[in-house]
Amino acid sequence: MLGEDSDRQARGTADVVARRSYGKLLAFLAASSRDVTAAEDALAEAFAAALTQWPQRGCPSNPEAWLVTVARRKIIDAARRRRRGEQATVELASIAEQLASVAAAGEIPDRRLALLFAAAHPAVEPGIRAPLLLQTVLGFDARMIASAFLTSPDAMAKRLVRAKSKIKQAGIAFAVPDRDELPGRLDAVLAAIYAAFTEGWTDPAGIDVARRDFTQEALFLAQLVAELMPNEPEALGLLSLMLHAEARRPARRSAAGEFVPLSEQDTKAWDANMINVAEALLQRASTRRAFGRYQLEAAVQSAHVHRCRTGENNWAHVISLYDALLAICTSPVLRLNRSVAVAETLGPVAALAEIEMLAADRRMAEYQPYWAARAELLGKTGAYREARQCYDMAIGLEHDGAVRRFLQRRQAALPS
Amino acid sequence: MQYLLMIYAEQGAWEKLTPAAQQQGMAAYNAFTEALRKSGALAGSNRLRPTSTATTVRIADGKSQVLDGPYADTKEQLAGYYLIDVADLDAALAWAARCPGASHGIVEVRPVWSMPE
Numbered sequence: 051m052l053g054e055d056s057d058r059q060a061r062g063t064a065d066v067v068a069r070r071s072y073g074k075l076l077a078f079l080a081a082s083s084r085d086v087t088a089a090e091d092a093l094a095e096a097f098a099a100a101l102t103q104w105p106q107r108g109c110p111s112n113p114e115a116w117l118v119t120v121a122r123r124k125i126i127d128a129a130r131r132r133r134r135g136e137q138a139t140v141e142l143a144s145i146a147e148q149l150a151s152v153a154a155a156g157e158i159p160d161r162r163l164a165l166l167f168a169a170a171h172p173a174v175e176p177g178i179r180a181p182l183l184l185q186t187v188l189g190f191d192a193r194m195i196a197s198a199f200l201t202s203p204d205a206m207a208k209r210l211v212r213a214k215s216k217i218k219q220a221g222i223a224f225a226v227p228d229r230d231e232l233p234g235r236l237d238a239v240l241a242a243i244y245a246a247f248t249e250g251w252t253d254p255a256g257i258d259v260a261r262r263d264f265t266q267e268a269l270f271l272a273q274l275v276a277e278l279m280p281n282e283p284e285a286l287g288l289l290s291l292m293l294h295a296e297a298r299r300p301a302r303r304s305a306a307g308e309f310v311p312l313s314e315q316d317t318k319a320w321d322a323n324m325i326n327v328a329e330a331l332l333q334r335a336s337t338r339r340a341f342g343r344y345q346l347e348a349a350v351q352s353a354h355v356h357r358c359r360t361g362e363n364n365w366a367h368v369i370s371l372y373d374a375l376l377a378i379c380t381s382p383v384l385r386l387n388r389s390v391a392v393a394e395t396l397g398p399v400a401a402l403a404e405i406e407m408l409a410a411d412r413r414m415a416e417y418q419p420y421w422a423a424r425a426e427l428l429g430k431t432g433a434y435r436e437a438r439q440c441y442d443m444a445i446g447l448e449h450d451g452a453v454r455r456f457l458q459r460r461q462a463a464l465p466s
Numbered sequence: 467m468q469y470l471l472m473i474y475a476e477q478g479a480w481e482k483l484t485p486a487a488q489q490q491g492m493a494a495y496n497a498f499t500e501a502l503r504k505s506g507a508l509a510g511s512n513r514l515r516p517t518s519t520a521t522t523v524r525i526a527d528g529k530s531q532v533l534d535g536p537y538a539d540t541k542e543q544l545a546g547y548y549l550i551d552v553a554d555l556d557a558a559l560a561w562a563a564r565c566p567g568a569s570h571g572i573v574e575v576r577p578v579w580s581m582p583e
Binding site: 171173219220221222223225227231 | 467469553554555556558559577
């Protein structure tokens, strides 16, 4: 009985440490050895060792330091097996020294930011940066990431391995870049976090556990970056943007699980505290007077919140925010969103003319919101037959059943 | 870590430059080389003669086959290289960005396979 109890306790402690500290431990081990794969393997072995040793000898008073010490030994052993020669000895000594100084202090420095910057380095393939953050800093397995990013586990695993080997062999630094390089590099980190967030966001009902976790974890990362770099307005802007989106989650589905568009959402169901935090962050970011994409997108969210709560027509303001965004980055999605605001101010015909400019963009052919917006506007101009066709396209492209049913209802509501 | 900065440039572009522009180009490369040397990062560097002087060799069926011309017939060709020794990729990329080759061509940065693994 005692054996079972201590077994359960050891497992429980290991679980808690894994959940709470995996990213921190891995970031530290990876940054000191400059080898993500070796750090992952060593940490996995350390956890395995914990599960066999803790039930017998009891949980250590500082489980994190215990795991780092064991993992460190594994890294050095593995490196020793692989490398020979004088240079290897020097390098091993430096790794050992770094790792030892920490083990002595009992305090593990937080190197997650360094790991974030390594994983989102411009020398790493852009499409794999977000999955790499999820796997390394957050500890998601490749299978879970693959399902969210709609690829096969094998393909995802291969790309992750390749990215980690590039980091190691190309000598990508585990460090926050210099001041003059920071803006461009920070942008890649923020983009990867935002990509992880939107992966989770595609499942707003939170039925898919893996995806719901992505949203939460991406929020955690954005919070971490905002905390560690409190003077970077775009880091604050991204967190504000994500909190705004997250605050409205409870209102995005009816009690019956049906999709509710923004204009029909119950504003009382929004998380008011979260919105307050988002607004305060945006306010703080704006005092830095360095506007960027995320601050502007957060400002759009803020404008939506204000309008829905007060009924004040602020669509002209929304259009000006989109104009500012389009001056920074050209994106068909931004254009499309702007056209929705145009429809509210200048009417559906003017908005359709704007959308027409996007028709040649091949990316739009498979983008559900494009067809839905087009259908909506055509319906308003009385072109019901064309509207129906566009709804067909939108419905065919939508993965989410609730949104699909919403589009079907809109289509059915068109006069014949 | 050692990195090889390979400068890829359009063939014949140099010959088309005015003497004054060529002089400027040479001065820029000299300044860059000097900066690398002073920082202690320079491990080696050379400019290559055009691919019209290139010869490729391969062994096929036990016989060596010698052909006139470069390995790949592309518009941009390897025109020269710098071998540098710096702390990490960011440092190597910073040097690559300062290389005149990055302005008139493309600089490919490759880590040198130095440790037996």
